[in-house]
Amino acid sequence: MTQSIATKRQPLIAGALLRWVARFASLILILAPGAAFSQAQNGEALGVGDTVRVTVFQNPDLTTESRISAKGTIVMPLVGEVQLNGLSPMTAGTRIADQLKKGNYIRNPQVSVGVLQIRSRQVSVLGQVARPGRYVLDDSGLKLTDVIALAGGIGPAGDDSVTVMLTREGKTTQRAIDIARMYRTGNLDGNIEVENGDTIYVGRAPLFYIYGEVQRAGAYRLEPNMSVMQALSLGGGVSPRGTDRGIKVHRRAKDEKFRVVDVQLTDAIQADDVIYIKESLF
16 A cells, blocks of 8 residues: 555656756756856956946945046045956955955955946947947947947948958957948848947048039939949939030049040949030030
């Protein structure tokens, strides 16, 4: 009889064990992101402008929230200024603990440093964007387009191709990335991850110019593969007094001087071309 009862209880025990394991696994999944963040935070160097919270175990009166000054320091009760610039939060806590112990304030201090706000990692966005300036990289893994979006996007006069000055391991390199082409082709390899110290520059879009017998003479944005005919349409077309025969284009040569060339309506135009529409003789 006893053996029969034990046999019946075995599936119940096994089921309870499986439920306990499932709950424990779920708990690990919930806590894992926080643990990963803590590890990343401990490995990230503190810098000027970061805001930290210093906690001393069993000494709540020493809890301090402070922004790291331009000198790379914070002011702690009892010990005064402490240099934290370039240290990880874990190393910063050890340094503060050492100074508390050295001054005989606390026999065996246990100090933790948490990061409340990160402002030491910044990227510059210049040129033809809505809001040029320096932007804080609050989150790791920000892409080029993310930072341009923070700056309000490329302005109406901005070029589709942007120049990025990358700073990696103390070396600076330059890279040109065509944002519009990247999205037209679906190849997002150019959407690089930006890091502290990088600079993004958006130049002016290339222009061409029309004057002479056209409806609206002036400067216009050059689109990729634009033909003379398409350029004239932006200028409202040839005026009643003009002719589309014998069109002249003043084009910049390699020596930076302009040369006059004859073009057809189907020919492509180039940046800085000056299209002249002459008056019809008849």
